[in-house]
């Protein structure tokens with residue numbers, strides 16, 4: 001009997017994202033196409049942002065915007081441009097009734113009150129790398145709303161918890177641009193071919209190696225870490241593992257997902273709960289990690305089990321190859 005995964009794997013590499021979405025929509029008996037359309041809208045916004053990033057230095061969208069976001073971080077011009085582009089694409093697409101973004105304090109109501117979905121997003125991840133040509137990304141998380149269709153969506157639509165995500169993904173703007181996502185049936189990656197203007201299936205059914213030899217963290221914070229974290233990092237060093245840290249979560253996560261590695265952002269003196277945001281950084285990457293056979297924890301529980309309590313809450317993040325995360329958690333116990 002053909003399983004949903006078999007159905008996925010029936011799509012040959014080289015197929016466009018559009019065709020892949022259509023093919024997989026058919027594996028959902030009650031699919032009505034809205035989620036498919038929403039994924040297309042996100043891909044479109046990704047193409048636009050990719051273009052802006054590639055020519056940022058030519059069209060004066062480098063440097064600071066002169067404002068701070070709700071996290072108290074200085075917003076880069078590209079943070080703001082990416083935010084506007086994504087919001088516009090989601091509003092025009094018509095499938096989303098509300099959005100939360102790293103760059104906006106409160107819920108953004110799209111006016112599409114008959115739309116079924118809400119989106120949490122980090123329009124540009126890796127802001128410290130924006131103007132220096134280092135890989136950056138976009139992260140997104142999608143929920144089916146729980147408030148009635150036709151009404152104003154509300155906070156509860158975003159407080160459903162990581163297990164309720166219907167889809168999650170990221171776009172990595174690196175040496176090539178790749179969109180990676182899951183709808184709960186495995187993880188696939190699509191490389192952008194700008195000459196065709198298409199995302200093309202390049203990574204089918206991504207599986208993380210069970211173990212790895214790469215560890216990623218900000219060395220500058222080492223002295224602030226709890227002893228068990230230091231012990232784990234010393235183990236990695238003693239074993240001669242490779243220390244790799246780009247400083248863009250999406251880029252560090254993607255490398256470790258494909259090659260086998262662990263990314264850590266533990267609590268620090270400055271950020272007692274770590275730096276990364278639960279709703280639009282940790283939940284979506286945790287869903288992808290688990291779908292690819294890797295693990296994601298805040299040190300005491302699965303990231304996907306964490307009960308959300310605010311839009312921009314931060315949590316510690318330990319994510320990557322199963323064996324490495326398990327060893328780390330063993331030390332933290």
Ligand SMILES: O=P(O)(O)OC[C@H]1O[C@](O)(COP(=O)(O)O)[C@@H](O)[C@@H]1O
Pocket residue numbers: 073102122124125126127128218247248249250275
């Ligand atoms: O500079 P630090 O403290 O190492 O933090 C880097 C981390 O912060 C982030 O830049 C936070 O994300 P944003 O850039 O979207 O704010 C991650 O991408 C990255 O892993």
Ligand SMILES: [Mg+2]
Pocket residue numbers: 122124125126249281
């Ligand atoms: Mg980020």
Ligand SMILES: [Mg+2]
Pocket residue numbers: 102122123124125126127
């Ligand atoms: Mg960001």
